Structure formats: structure tokens, C-alpha cells
Amino acid sequence: MKWVLLLSLIYYLSDVEGLKVLVCYPLPMKSISILGQAAVRHLIEAGHDVTYITVYPLNIKAKNLRQIDISSNTALLANDETMTMGYFLHNKLERNHPYQLQKIALEAARMTLNHENVKKLLEDPNERFDVIIADLIESEVYAGFSVLYNCPMVWLYSMGAHWQVLRLIDVASNPAYDPDYLSPNMPPFTFAQRVEELWSRIYWQYLKTFYTQPEERKIYEAVFGPLVAKRGRTLPDYEDVIFNASLILANEHDATLNRASTPQNFKYIGGCHIEEPVKPLPKDLQDLIDNSKNGVIYFSMGSVLQSKSLPKELVTELLQMFGEFKQTVIWKFEDNSLVNVPKNVRIVNWAPQQSILAHPNVRMFISHGGQLSSLETIHFGKPIIGVPVFFDQYTNIYKAVQNGYALKVPFSQNLPKDLKPAINLMLTDDRYANKAKELSALYHDRLTAPGAVFLHWVEYVVRTRGAHHLRSPARHVPLYQRLYLDLIALILTIVSVLIYILSKICKKKHVKRNDQKKRN
Template identity: 30%
Template sequence: MVSLTVFLFIALSTNYAFCARILGVFMTPSYSHQVVYQPIWKELSLRGHQVTVITPNPLHDARLINLTEIDVSSSGQIFKNKNEESLLVEISMLKEVKRLSEIYEQVARHQLSHPDVQALLKDKNQTFDLLLVEYLHQSMYALKDIYNCPMVGITSLGLTAYGSEMIGNPKNPAFDPDMASKVSVHESFQDRFFGVFYDLITRYSTKYVLLNKLDKIIAEYIDHDIRPLSEICQEFSLVITNSNLAIRKAKPAVPNLIEISGIHIQKPKALPKDLKSYLDNSTEGVIYFSLGSNMKSSLIPPKTLNNLMQVFSELPYNILWKFEKDELPNKPENVEIRKWLPQQDVLGHPNVKLFITQGGLQSIDEAIFKKVPMLLIPIFGDQYFNAHNMVRKGAALSLDYHKLTKETFKTAILELMSNPKYQNRIDDLSEIASDQIVPALDKAVWWIEYVLRHNGAEHLRYAERSVPLYQFYMFDVLAVLIVGVLAILYIISATTKIAFGLFKTSQNFFENTVKKKSE
């Protein structure tokens, strides 16, 4: 009994001594992003750390006594307005990058100027042992200089080209397209050429255009000496990314890049009675249709909406549709609409046979873990990349929203519902995704505490992460080798010409000499 008491005392003392003051900043005003971050800051709080979080989606859980949340949900209107006005407009990848950059700038300005954020930044008595920051919004990296503490990045997506560069992670643009690309692998010379071009453009625009703009915004709202963001970007102790081998191809990674997947997947919960009854009685199968939290089905133009409904009316299956209005004119009898649905539990019902989705990474994660094949209709951002990747892996089909017809839509649905190969493949991917040595949340928190235990874990960081691109890809070495080879070839050519000239001269001399003697 005494030994048990001593053990508990030591354990509790150790835990208390290890408690840290952690600042989390997760800027993206989109619930699909925040669901990846919420379990992390909640678990850190439950483990005794004093956690302060700036977020547009606070938990508001009174039981978390170690958690302080700064609610910046008002920035969601910026994201909503920018998306709703342009999501269904077909634009080039470069214009999409520009659009997203403008959103970053507006969100940064709004959140940095928020009264509660300003109160935090101006509190000279505040100290933090660690900065957790969303690895998409570079403006908040500036807080590292204010609190002079290690920094861990977390992203609900994969890494951008510049995101890889910041930690020195190998990324060959010819074979590893950026997640904002419309393909997940380059299959032709033309693809590789434009992949490299796009990679260089996005790196340049981020490093020399966006970061400079954000530096100016930071100077407006932070009364502190802040180094250029391009310099702070090099100082991540660790980056946690939402990915695994079920949704990406194998590729090299630096030690401080940690992958997690399925962190937002919850334990199954009972469905509402009416919804459960509807799904239970749909013995022919159910198609679940949702375009996610950013793109709303209610924004689909009437002509396209009517085409979708006509196809649904011709199917022998029930359709459960996340539709954000109370009524859907001319709704077919086999279509059930709801403004909100518990997506994970719906996908987990055995009668749900197909998921029609826009291809957001969290939705794909859920479909994989719940073993439901997908029909992907990408709209913006990384959704094209994700859709192409799932099609290549054999677990889905994909349709271009801007070229969607009744015929292609119906054909794709019938193929996915009748051909067992898609179900077999999603089953395989689910086994890969779920076969993890530890749960994703435990892995993420362990690595965050690892950085705390090792004072920033400098030993994990790739020392050459800040070298210029031309050195990283050895362009200078290749240039010298090419020039050297060309010089050698020139010398050989010149020597050959001289030797050939001397040979011709001697030959002519010999011929002339013989000719004179014969005369």
C-alpha cells in the first residue's frame, strides 16, 4: 500500500512538473479544418498543460479547466463570402492560388485586429513554452518572436511546395505534384513541365509576394520587433500533417515531419431515431450526398440541380442529401434532405453504399475508415488532387463539376453501385489507414510533448533546410558538370580538327613530294 502511494505521488509530481504553457493558433475559419486540431488542444488540456487557443471554432467545454479559448469566429464571414462568390466559377490554378492568398491576408488582418487577440499580444506578463500554429497561415508564425519559444506546425492537409521547403523536406515537383494541382501524379512530359513551372511559381509567390504582404500586416498590429516571416518559417521544431499511405504514395520525409490520420474519427454514436429508421428501411441501398462545410448544395445553380434530381429520380436507391434549405422544389420521392447530418455515423450505417462528395480530405478520411466508395465532384483547393488520387487508387470515380451531365452522372453512380471492385479496394485502403501502432491523437500529443521535453528538439531539424533551391537541387553542380563536359568535348573537337588539319597538310606535302619525284 505504501509503495503504491509513493508510485502515485511520483507519477503525479512528474506530470505536474512537466505541465507547460502552450499557445495554439488555428486560423482557418472552416470547421472541416478545425476538427483535426480540436482533439489535440483538448487532449493537451486534459493532460494538465495550460492551453490558450485562438480559433474560429472553440469547444466551449466548461470541463476543460486548463483551457482558454479566444473566439475569432467572426472571421468566418470573410471565408464564407469569398468562397460563395467564386467556388462554382471555373478558374485556373494560378488564379486559385491568388484567391486563397487574398483570403489569407484578409483573415490575418481580421484576426490580428480582434480585441481579444490584441489584449493577449499586449499583455507583457504572458509567457508560453510552446507555440502550436496552423501550418497554412504564415502570419501567425510571428508569435514565435513575441514569446521566444519552440514552434510546432499542424496542418489538416498535406504540405504545399513552400511548406515542404520550410523544413527541407524532399519534394520533386516533376513527380510529386503540389496538393493544389489537379492531378496527384504527373504521367507525361507536359505534365512534369507544367508541374515544375507551377511549383516554382507558387514558391516564388508565397516567399516573395505573400510573405512580404503579411510582414506589413504584422507590423500594423503587433507592437514588437518581428523578424521577416521568411526567416521565422525556417524554425519549426516539428510539423504534424494529416496523411497516411492509404491516401498518398510513398515518398521520403525528414525526421521532424510526423504523419497522423483519422484523428477526427469519433467512436460510433447512435443515430437519431427517425434517421436510423430511414436508413434501416432503405434495404436497396442508400447514396449519401454532401458537398461539405464550405460548399453548400443550396448554392448549386437551378439547371445543374434539376439535372441531379432527374438522375436521382431514375435510380432504384434512396438518396440522403445534406441540403441547407428547408425545401427542395420538385424533390423526387426517393430523396430525403436534411440541413445537417452526423456524417461519420451515416457513413457507418451498413445500408450506405456510396458517398457523393466534393473530395475534402476529412471527408475522404471518413469514407475510407467507414469503408464507403466515393463519387468525387471536386470544386476547389486540394479537392482535385484528392479526387485524382482516389481514382488512381481504385476506390472512387471522379467527375468535373463544370462538365457534369445527366448521362455521366448516372453512369458513374451505376458503375460504383454495381461493380464490387470499388468496395473491395476501399476495404483494402481502410485496413491500411486503420493499421496504426498507436492512435493518431496519442501520436500527435506524444510528439508535441517530445519537443517540450527536448527544448525544441533541434536534433530533429534538417540542417540544410535553408539552402537556396539551386543548391538543394544541385543546379550549380549540374551546371559545372555540363560546362565541364562541354569544355572537354570542345577541346576534343578542336584537337581533332587540328590533328585532322595537320594530317591533311602532311598528306598533301607527301603527295606533292611524290608527284615531283615522279616528274
């Protein structure tokens, strides 16, 4: 019996041997990096060795974590006025230009792969990894890591099942019912919206094919070509590489409507960034929320869109409006210089958002509608008033409104006037809170926590050497075969030949009749 126990122990210890994982999060956007940080946290807690390429290094000391600092990437957006609250306030855009986002992702890739710290890592011939995990936003050039280290590629996507990512492992979903992540349209579409969605796909693919992807190919060949050659191998074609991912892990959940159908190697891990149990609130905030008899309204526009960049007049009007409510208002505002703050308003430079939303006294969340914030509202069952500004925020808020737990307020100079009736409605109408709780119950009704799901699939891909059995056969079928263009061509050819033969026969009969008439 002792020998059986000993052998069993040896087996289980060998089965959980730590993996060497490379995680790459190159975009200088704090909100997106939160998902990368969550991936790193789950991996190191599971005992895996993690090398983390990041713009925002973690304040964590762990033997199995090595961080590659690329914080200089922040220069990419540091002086970009098109990413400020003021720009969006004066330029009402419900859909970002796709080339702008493709260009940002392209330049981030160029800066990352040419960064001295990353080059030092790549040029070390002794480095090896079991799996690559990279952020997937508008650029697939990081698939080159999987070529260099000859290991599976896993994409970690900060949104849901959108056609731009599905095309990498399957076929793109139908634009007649599936909008892209930049679209304000929600199905069912009108005729005009269907045309708009179709055109947006054609235009995105045109930009990608003729402008962005050729530049990505150059970066891929310039960076990884010499490195692969030094290891005695030939660099595969770029298109073969970007369509060779083992898995896409998406930051979405099943408790929402109108999700596109997905292939087997597309998995939802929405909410894996939420720590359970949540961290305790600081004592001052804990006491404040505990003693708020009429409840709490929490207001935050996220990490990229900072409230301090709002016009002063608008800030003053918002404070006056919030001061008219009985509820306590916690406003994440990144400046301590505010004056004439009402007694019921608490200004915080930094807010422990998850801990705030977890408190039962919080009545609602006024938010920009980022994907992480949207997931947290579902996780904690809080209704939301959405003030979308850019990127996927319109899609998230429209979806939340359609699901029945949100109200949308336009981001404009009239924000205080538009926000007040929305707050009053949500305070007096229990439908929104009840729907949020209903969806939260759906969200939590799953076999295991999202963090465990994330770990399972990463380890599964390595165990199965790429999980080839999960891959869709659609990737191996050419477009002309998927659309039956060859069959259509064959039918048209047969019909054309028949028409030609019939026309010849008819022509001969016509000539024969004319000859008979002449003879008569």
C-alpha cells in the same frame, strides 16, 4: 514498498503535468477549423490548458479551455462570389490561382493579429505558453507567436506532404513526380505535365517572394516587434523564424499511393478529427438507415460549398435522378423549401457525417472530395463518387480514383446525367467497395490511434525543447551547395582555363608554322 509506490506516483503525476498550449485557427472555413477543433479536444481531454484563437468558438465548457473569439474574420469571405457553387459551375477551374489563396491567407493573418481580442492576449506580459500550434495554409506569419513566447512551433497542416510545406523544414520535393496540392495532375507525369508542375512551382515561389512574403514580413515586424522589445529581446529576422518550426503534423495517412518522402519532423496524424466511438445517430436517421433494405447513398458537398446555392433547375434534375433508384438517398441540403422530393430521398439541413458513414447499410458517399471527407471514407471503408469543385479537391479525388475506390464526375450542368451511370456502376461493381475496405484495413493497421499520435508529438516537442535532433540538416545547407553549383562553377572554370591554355598553345604553333612557310 509503500515508499516506492508513493515515489512512483509522484513521478508519474509530475511527468504528465499539463502544458499551456496556444492553438490558432484563423481562416473562416468551417471544414479547415474541424481539424483545429479536434486538436483542442485531444489537448483538453489530456489535461492541458488550451487557449484557442478561433473563428468558430466551440460550445464546450471546460476549465482548461479559453477561447479567443475572432468570428469577425467571416467577413473576409462573406461576399466573395469566387467561393460560391454558382461561380465554379460557370467557370470550370481545375486549379485555383495561387495568388488568390495567398492573398486570402495574408488578409486573414492581418485581421487576426490586429483583432482586439488577440491584441489583448498578446499585450499581456504575464502570458506564457509551452508550445504554439497553428494552422498552416499559405501563410507562416503565425510563427511570430513562438518568438514572442519563446517556445517551440508546431504547424498543423490540413493536407499531406506537399512541397509548399516541406520547404519549411527540409527541401522541396521534386516536381517531376510530386504535384502541389492545387494540381489535378497525378504521377507518373507526361512531359507536358512535368513542365506544368515545374512552372507552377516557379510561379508560386515568385508570387510568394515578391508579393506575399514582403507583406507578411511587415505584419510580423509591426505586430511582434514592439511586443518582443517590451520583453527585452530583439526580433529575429522573419525568414529565420518561418524556417524554424519543430514539427509539421499533417492530416494525411499511409494508405494512399504516390506520397512524397518526408523528413523525420514531418508526421502523419490523418483521422485524428474522427471521434471513436462515433456518436449515435439521431433516432429518425437510425431508423431510416436500419430499414433501408437496398442500402443508402449519402450525398454532401461539405460545409463551404452548400448545395442550396445550386441552380434550381439542377436541384430539380438531381431529385428526379435520385428518385429513380431503389436505394435511400440522404442529401445534406441547407434549405427546407424543397418541393416534390421523392419518397426515397431524405433532405437534412445538417448531417452527422461520421455517424452516417459508420453505418454498414451505407453503400457509397457522393462528395466534393475535401480532405476530411476523404479521410472519413477511408476510415469507414466506403467507396466515393467525387465531384471536385476547387482547392485540393481535385488532387484528393484523382488520388482516390488512382487508388481504386472512387469514380470522378465533373461538376457541371450535366451533373445529374453524369452522376447516374457512376452510381449504377458503383452499385453493381464490388471492386470499389472492396478496395475501400482494403485501404481501410491498411489505415487502421497502426500502433496507436491518430489522436494519441498527435498528443505524443506535441508533448514530445516540449519535453525535448524543440526536438532539434529530428530536424533535417538540409535546412542548414545553402541552395548553391545542395545543387553543387560551386562544384559546377569550379569545373567550368578549370575547363575554361584549359581551353584557354590549349587555344594559346595552338595559336602559337599556328603562327610558328606560318613563319616557317614564309621563310621557305
